[in-house]
Amino acid sequence: MSKSTVRYILRRLVISLITLFVILVVLFCMVRFLPGSPINNEHLSDAQRAAIEASYGLNLPLPQQFVKYMSGMLTGDFGVSMNLYRDMQVSSLVATRAPISFFLGLSACILGTLVGILLGVVAALKKNTIWDTLATVLSVIGVSIPSFVFAMLILMIFGTNLHILPTMYSSSQPIYSAIMPIIALSMSVIANVARFTRTEMISVLNSDYIMLAKAKGLSRKDIILKHALRNTLIPIVTILGPILVNLMTGTMVVEKICSVPGLGLLLINSIQASDYNVILACSFLYAAMYIIMMLVIDVSYGIIDPRIRLGKDE
């Protein structure tokens, strides 16, 4: 890795930290400006509610609350849940759920990308044949039908009717019980990657250097694997970042259907309950993930295609 690349990564890291701080400030204020409070038991009198709010420090001025939150956060203390799982440590709530969501998102991304590339390559190589049409139809279905519909379908067929897959996520069978949500989540990835791969592959196959490779007498396998596929992959990497982040942040509906105790569901439930600390921790984690992901994607450009230089050379 060149010095300029290291400098570039360091600069991006500093910018990322500043961005995260700004996001935290904005999130903190926005969450506090939500109507109502996490203490929303309508059976409580105003005085009783105020007393409970005071026990969580919600009666302090906003800047003081922020400083208290930040100082706790720097030591790994994200506070306690004020409503959803009252008085439970937010860090432990998030720590048990984040890996599940990450695993699902990442697995769906890997599966979807591999299958998508395969479908796209087949469609491009067998252009205008039944295989191409089949791959295109699959892509259109994958893009058009939301992942939760797939989840319901798979659940009904493989879970309820055939009893092949469990209908609920279980921590005692974390991989086996995650198959269904992973397949459901990967459908849109397959569709997007397949469409993209097909277009790119056709474009690459028609380019001059492929003609030259053919003229040099290289085998079809070498042309596809060593030249065409590698050049097709570069643009695909650009769409993988947003796809992965969308997968991780967009798992909540599938999580709900497949009863997966994931981060997405925790975030949605915490917003409904105005559980300040849980909302903050989940949103912050998503923001951090997004920023890290974009950084990783940017750096990976340079690795996949050495022609792309990160930072300025001295």
Place this chain on the structure above:
Amino acid sequence: MKKLLSVVAAATMALSLAACGSGSGSDGKTFTFASELDIKNLDSCDADDGMSFNAMHAVIDGLMGLDENGDITYALAEDHQVSDDGLTHTFKIRDAKWSNGDEVTAHDFVYAWQRIIKNVGNYAYMMGTGGASIVGADELMAKTENGEELTDADLETLGAKALDDKTLEVKLTSPVAYFEELMTFPCYYPINEKFCEEQGSNYAKSADAILSNGAYIMDTWEPGSTATFSKNEDYWNADAVKLDSLVMNLVQEPAVAAQNFESGINDYAPINSDLVDQYKDDESFISFNEGYLFYIQVNFNNTDLQNQNLRKALSLSINREDFANNVLKDGSKEANGFIPAQLSIGPEGQDFRDDASDYTEYNVEEAQAALDQALSELGKDEVTLRLLYGTDESPMDTMATYLQNAFSKLKGLNIEMVATTKQDRIYTKQANRDFDLACTRWGPDYSDPTTYLNLMITGNSNNYGDWTNAEFDSLMSQIATEADLDARWQMMIEAEGIAMSDYANIPVFEKGTSALKNTAVKGLVQKPVGVPYTFTYVDIEG
């Protein structure tokens, strides 16, 4: 291609085998209960939701409990004496053990009740005049509300004392006719002081941080997913427990819960109104009263709404039966008064609703006539009212839409819909009296009619509409101190009559719940008040 097919076939077979393995494994009877709500908390100091109550009651008994028929019976108490003035209750605690081997003692109750006040628990108010009326509770709560730390000396002023290890004495500020029933409520459960102090802030935050003295022991608890329980062999009433294990699964999607039920994964699954038509003729289909009353709160600060004929017109224009049976379809019933049916049983064993009159009716012609009369009295051609509702508190949005449609049929009445969140509805708009009509609801704290009637007392914190009636207030004061149960019952019927005849609030429907229950399952006790489900007596036949 052949290779690919054989790989797929092998994978399918492997998965099928794995699936077969996952469904079996434990011997004996297991009841699997699916819920769309999660267990939030197992600390009787903090828990305030039905699912947490279900889980908590599976592992902890209170002084009183429910028998197989849902009637109140002794649990950890084996005897209960009340003084002639009704102000001193003495409980004898039976021989029972915590799951760490300690004896359950009267001190466990005193500690738990002091702790809920000291920690400003959600249900601390149930210790004071809002519930059990225990001596000193209101004063202690006033201190915590002022931000004062309670000392041990302060807590000693609470009127709950352990006379010895097995005798608990509770002194009240006024007689509480429903005191025994209150003692079934989780906020009055005992806590083992030694264990609780050892656990510190982790108490009841995980399966191994809570002790059992009840029918089951909690083995695992994964928030957001599942909780498993096994029979407590040392339970004082172990002979009554037929199950070997109990599983509570969080399934937030009712359609999935129904599918799981059909495939035998769950023995019990709640379903929503979308699924009722599909299952209503199935023998596993059940529906019951949830205990919640959904009603319209009228803002009496609005000069138009001070007109009784206008309020009468609003009430008469609602076809409650149609709304409950054809729109909600979830077991909900039309409300005939402010006290829901199947909530309160009188001294002679009769339901309050059977003794009281019906105060609701659907008659569009009479509604129009009442509105015309109101407009004439107000000197207006038309009236515009804002209908406030929360979009995040289903089925409040459905109710608001139905009401808008019903009210709009009256000529001279315009409705403006004000959609917001539940929080904003209650704590901003209703609290600031910034509404005309508000779709709201109330769930009972206990099964005495006063849990609803108190809402209409002048100055009650939930009386956001500021309805006031001296006769009603006076009657409620008498009810609070009346020791004669028959006289008290009649007074409550009279009080409801005063409020409903004046359209203090407009009741709409009593919320029901529909569910699918395995027909082999017997003994699941369901109650609209307090702990929704008691699993102690559940048995699976066959």
